[in-house]
Amino acid sequence: MAEREDVVLTRDVNVITVPDGDATTLKQGAIVTIHQALGSNYTVVTDYGHMVRISSEDADALGKEPHQLHTLVTETSPEAVEQNCWEVMKTIYDPEIPVNIVDLGLVYYCNVRPSETHTDENDVHVIMTLTAPGCGMGPVIQGDVEKCIRALPGVGKVEVEVVLDPPWSRDMMSEVAQLQLGLY
Numbered sequence: 001m002a003e004r005e006d007v008v009l010t011r012d013v014n015v016i017t018v019p020d021g022d023a024t025t026l027k028q029g030a031i032v033t034i035h036q037a038l039g040s041n042y043t044v045v046t047d048y049g050h051m052v053r054i055s056s057e058d059a060d061a062l063g064k065e066p067h068q069l070h071t072l073v074t075e076t077s078p079e080a081v082e083q084n085c086w087e088v089m090k091t092i093y094d095p096e097i098p099v100n101i102v103d104l105g106l107v108y109y110c111n112v113r114p115s116e117t118h119t120d121e122n123d124v125h126v127i128m129t130l131t132a133p134g135c136g137m138g139p140v141i142q143g144d145v146e147k148c149i150r151a152l153p154g155v156g157k158v159e160v161e162v163v164l165d166p167p168w169s170r171d172m173m174s175e176v177a178q179l180q181l182g183l184y
Contacts (some may be wrong), residue, residue, distance in 0.1 A: 076154025105172025
């Protein structure tokens with residue numbers, strides 16, 4: 001998103017404050033500036049200068065259409081589910097950084113295996129990290145990963161584990177991410 005857009009909220013909306021990850025509410029009539037509209041959420045700056053994240057489910061409060069989750073493949077083999085997991089994780093963005101969590105190098109591992117309890121489902125285990133220990137948005141991003149993967153066809157149990165070893169460094173970013181951020 002190249003241009004910032006000022007919007008008046010059409011209704012009260014629940015938000016997550018950035019960077020601390022606390023939940024709060026913005027009231028109808030508040031003026032916000034859309035800072036980032038990538039993936040399935042919106043990062044906005046309030047008229048008081050606070051940065052908050054608005055979920056796609058509340059896009060209507062911004063006068064926007066909610067983002068729809070689309071998968072690339074509809075089959076539910078472990079290989080297809082893993083491909084879909086990587087694709088949906090590419091729709092998740094750190095609210096402060098205009099790069100998805102996969103290209104940022106935050107996702108270390110994604111394993112999909114057939115469920116032992118349900119023959120038509122697969123269990124997914126993701127290991128990821130954060131850009132900094134103690135990141136207030138960590139649990140929010142972790143929840144986004146779990147929610148997006150859980151919504152995929154053929155997915156049963158989802159475990160998203162956050163680890164801090166090895167620690168994240170910008171060397172873990174893809175070349176695309178480094179170019180986007182002007183680091184390459």
